[in-house]
Amino acid sequence: MSTRFNLFFLATGLLIGQVMWGQHGGQDSHEAPASHNHEEGHDHLEGDGKSGFDPSPFIIHHVADAHDIHLWGEGESAVHIPLPIILYSQEFGLDVFMSSAFHGHGDVKYTEDGKYALSHGHISLAGDGAHDDHADHGHADHGHDASHGHDGGSGVYDFSITKSVFGMLLILTLLVVLFGRAAASYRKNPGQGPKGLANVLEPLVIFVRDDIAVPSLGEKKAAKFLPFLLTVFFFILFANLLGLIPFIGGFNITGTVSITMVMAFFVFLLTTLNGNKHYWGHLFWPPGVPVFVMPIIIPIEIIGMFLKPIVLMIRLTANITAGHIIILSFVSLILIFGESSAVAGYGVGVFSTAFMIFMYCIELLVAFLQAFIFTLLAAIYFGEATHEAHH
Amino acid sequence: MELLTILLEIGQGLAGLGAGAAAIGAGLGVGRIGGSALEAMARQPEMAGDLRTNMIIAAALVEGVALFGAIICLLVALG
Secondary structure, rough: OOOHHHHHHHHHHHOOOOHHHHHHHHHHHHHHHHHHHHHHHHHHHHOOOOOOOOOHHHHHHHOOHHHHHHHEEHHHHHHHEEEEEEEEOOOOEEEEEEEHOOOOOOOOOEEEOOOOOEEEEEEEHHHOOOOHHHHHHOOOOHHHHHHHOOOOOOOEEOOOHHHHHHHHHHHHHHHHHHHHHHHHHHHHHHOOOHHHHHHHHHHHHHHHHHHHHHHHHOOHHHHHHHHHHHHHHHHHHHHHHHHHOOOOOOOOOOOHHHHHHHHHHHHHHHHHHHHHHHHHHHHOOOHHHHHHHHHHHHHHHHHHHHHHHHHHHHHHHHHHHHHHHHHHHHHHHHHHHHHHOHHHHHHHHHHHHHHHHHHHHHHHHHHHHHHHHHHHHHHHHHHHHOOOOOO | HHHHHHHHHHHHHHHHHHHHHHHHHHHHHHHHHHHHHHHHHHHHHHHHHHHHHHHHHHHHHHHHHHHHHEEEEEHHHHO
16 A cells, blocks of 8 residues: 555656646646737727626636736735746846736736736736737737737746646645545554545545546556556546635636646556557557558547547546636626616526526536546556457 | 628627537437436446446547537637
């Protein structure tokens, strides 16, 4: 048991490696809010009469990653938990400061020394004319181009501990502490029934072993892959559940493409590295298939090899993000109706809250189900890769 | 520019339709899987555990394809 848990810690360490990865990929996902300027500029252009509540920026703000944890309030009265920002640029070198250093009104915020600008979760050098483009929403297309320009060349490399990275570190600490204590309790009283924390965690570990790993991998190989499967299972489960705790800033860790991409990449890597002769044989020359079908079958098999981890990534991301978006849509519904009249707002509020609670319960199920599915499919892919020939 | 604006607006409307179509497909697929699994479980209750696992795998695969559609619609609507 203890070697298994040591391996578990090793795999956890592997996942810490994705902190940097996640942030790096986060750069790309920041393009979504950046390109969003485009749309916002449009609304401003043609619909000045419609100055009310716009649900789509509201939802994007809550689903996207951020440089601080936004607790409540709007504008100046908003309550934030600042997070460290780590930047590297050729002009200023390495810079580390807290996100509370950003000040200002409206969409663009600046540091006090005027070096950096923060706009829609995207940090850029303040001297780049980003200010003009973002402040003047009339030139929506122009702003779009400019924000793209920051990604290449003279930009800033953003290695900040963002909300998602902070959430991941929180979960990893929690996992190490929880499982460390559980493992210690097994070591302390061997041969006895589990107590306390170990008693809570053991059914889940047994579930992953007996219902996921062993049926798809077989008794012997399951032991080899269990550290990875257990780590992935508990990481996804805890990240999903953290995202469902209200009023702490709405973490959306497993709903971020870069994070699920790293996990799917590890699944792909392990599948490919552990693939035996039988696996590669089935991939490049499927037995028992007529030769004239081969030109169709082989490309499909090879595409499928890459498609499997991609679908794994999309499924987790889309499920968790969609759950957040649905709940936020119900909140938006209250605000939209509340704008026309208070009575309508309260009336819709009752139904919206009821539906929100319903969706929340479904999301609790989905949080567990997605962790289960991801681990199960990973185990099945490993099982395919290491399957011995039987004919 | 005017034409582009109009096309973008239409595209965003169609994105909503696309999300709906993806949901219909997924609904049909998952419905069939669930129904068949339930029938099989009623016929052979001793196999219920195995059937449930396989049902969830198949449903997840169908759902994955539908979510591809949903994600593309989301990108069109926000882009």
